[in-house]
Amino acid sequence: xxxxxxxxxLTLAASAAALLALAAWSFxxxxxxxxxxxxxxxxxxxxxxxxxxVAPNAQAVVVEIRGPRVAAAxxxxxxxxxxxxxxxxxxxxxxVSPDILGVSAGCALGAGLAILLGLPIAAIQxxxxxxxxxxxxxxxxxxxxxxxxxxxxxxxxxxxxxxSLFGAGIALVKYMADPYNQLPAITFWLLxxxxxxxxxxxxxxxxxxxxxxxxxxLLRWRMDVLALSDDEAGSLGVSVxxxxxxxxxxxxxxxASSVALAGTIGWVGLVIPHAARLxxxxxxxxxxxxxxxxxxxxxxxxxxxxxxxxxxEIPPGVATAFVGTPAFLLLLAAGFRRSx
Amino acid sequence: xxxARALSFGFPGRTIGSDVDLELAAGEAVCxxxxxxxxxxxxxxxxxxxxxxxxxxxxLEGRGLAGWPARERARRLAYVPQAAESxxxxxxxxxxxxxxxxxxxxxxxxxxxxxxxxxxxLERLGIGSLAARPIHRVSGGERQLTLIAxxxxxxxxxxxxxxxxxxxxxxxxxxxxxxxxxxxxxxKSVLFSTHHPEHALRVADRAVLLREGRVAASGPAxxxxxxxxxxxxxxxxxxxxxxxxxxGPRRICVPS
Numbered sequence: 001x002x003x004x005x006x007x008x009x010l011t012l013a014a015s016a017a018a019l020l021a022l023a024a025w026s027f028x029x030x031x032x033x034x035x036x037x038x039x040x041x042x043x044x045x046x047x048x049x050x051x052x053x054v055a056p057n058a059q060a061v062v063v064e065i066r067g068p069r070v071a072a073a074x075x076x077x078x079x080x081x082x083x084x085x086x087x088x089x090x091x092x093x094x095x096v097s098p099d100i101l102g103v104s105a106g107c108a109l110g111a112g113l114a115i116l117l118g119l120p121i122a123a124i125q126x127x128x129x130x131x132x133x134x135x136x137x138x139x140x141x142x143x144x145x146x147x148x149x150x151x152x153x154x155x156x157x158x159x160x161x162x163x164s165l166f167g168a169g170i171a172l173v174k175y176m177a178d179p180y181n182q183l184p185a186i187t188f189w190l191l192x193x194x195x196x197x198x199x200x201x202x203x204x205x206x207x208x209x210x211x212x213x214x215x216x217x218l219l220r221w222r223m224d225v226l227a228l229s230d231d232e233a234g235s236l237g238v239s240v241x242x243x244x245x246x247x248x249x250x251x252x253x254x255x256a257s258s259v260a261l262a263g264t265i266g267w268v269g270l271v272i273p274h275a276a277r278l279x280x281x282x283x284x285x286x287x288x289x290x291x292x293x294x295x296x297x298x299x300x301x302x303x304x305x306x307x308x309x310x311x312x313e314i315p316p317g318v319a320t321a322f323v324g325t326p327a328f329l330l331l332l333a334a335g336f337r338r339s340x
Numbered sequence: 341x342x343x344a345r346a347l348s349f350g351f352p353g354r355t356i357g358s359d360v361d362l363e364l365a366a367g368e369a370v371c372x373x374x375x376x377x378x379x380x381x382x383x384x385x386x387x388x389x390x391x392x393x394x395x396x397x398x399x400l401e402g403r404g405l406a407g408w409p410a411r412e413r414a415r416r417l418a419y420v421p422q423a424a425e426s427x428x429x430x431x432x433x434x435x436x437x438x439x440x441x442x443x444x445x446x447x448x449x450x451x452x453x454x455x456x457x458x459x460x461x462l463e464r465l466g467i468g469s470l471a472a473r474p475i476h477r478v479s480g481g482e483r484q485l486t487l488i489a490x491x492x493x494x495x496x497x498x499x500x501x502x503x504x505x506x507x508x509x510x511x512x513x514x515x516x517x518x519x520x521x522x523x524x525x526x527x528k529s530v531l532f533s534t535h536h537p538e539h540a541l542r543v544a545d546r547a548v549l550l551r552e553g554r555v556a557a558s559g560p561a562x563x564x565x566x567x568x569x570x571x572x573x574x575x576x577x578x579x580x581x582x583x584x585x586x587x588g589p590r591r592i593c594v595p596s
Contacts, residue, residue, distance in 0.1 A: 237414025237442030282428040
């Protein structure tokens, strides 16, 4: 049994190393390139307050312009992936993620309302959380009421339907928004982007993400039991309802915080946990940390490419769909082939 | 170990069975027989405390089931479901290790001892070599053995199996029946349901015949599982025959 554990440690270490390299690259590239050494020195001085010796404009680019953006991409990628891994385990369903369950749309409606009302960032996040909880509550309630013969597809379809209901709400919010100031802001934010991330946004979102991920980490040794049937989990002595409720709240808080920070970014929460499981097996205590690292890295890579590879920036929320949709279809096909 | 008195079971507004008296004594194997839809699975779920009784009560080691904290109960009463497909491709050892979850707190991580217990359970069932194998890549019989190993790993003295031979081929059914006998010889109290009366005759000390939610007959397996009782239970003429095999006398059931 040494082998899987060593493999996990190795995979996690390699992913973390790749993440560091990626972050260094992301700080360095752009219309104003900065040497790697200057990136390190600038960040070090921002952390410690020591004089960096880096040119002031390079210092500003690294710390004030790229810093919040890199931090936001890392945080959102990690958050959505952790939420996706948790939803998949607790709903025993490989096809779900914050966006497919309609949670992202619920969060977006809550946040959109808050923007429409001109509320501060903390209220945007709180309303996003409320909208997300409402969406996931609706999905769970409807699925319990339907008791479908195929719970996997029932859950996915219910999530899609609830998501489009909340999408209609978002459309209404946009319709009512002031077309000169609010509408462009809401539309741009809904596309999913890190370019507008400010340090104060990060200061509000990061505690929410941290608290949710902490809850997942604390309960990680029970999560695999939740992936069994409810009868099995109950007979093994796990209070299914309590753990499930705690994880739903944690995953929704994490999703809401990331939606408030960067709008709706789809597919990451679906694809990354699968990649993690392919690498280290199904056990949640291994999938959670690896998903955090892989998700952060994937999101940062996508955002950096979107920022530098094209004449104008592409919103990363658009780019993730190009990766995510084929991945979802592959999973769907694999699922049907197994049951055939 | 486990006893039901005047038990009514089902769901609010929909009673499935009533007046069930059932006892599982220490170290004995009891077989639950009955036609499809007669409430065997709901009875088993009620006996496990997964659904509350509508009337009457279930006692585990003399104490009402609802009075046991979930983790305490899980260390005394184990459940082996029918092996079902799951998306999550845990290894065989990880599946068995989940049997240890009631031995630690809500945030506790599995210890070395938990792993050793899980491994020991696999060895006792002769599938130690499968430990690292993904559960999707073992046979149906091996998957069922894995679930039995998980029940062993809980350390519970009473094991309840719901149709453990369902969906298995003939050879694997025989294998699982032998493992039920082995559980009993380890001193476990075993309650299992099956659609094969021969399994009751082969390993059960006592049999309970359930028809339309009520106990139609109950007693020593050889006395209760007879041509007459099976004919009445299943509504078809069935004959119980004694045959000689190289391993000794056996009883078989055939439609007549």
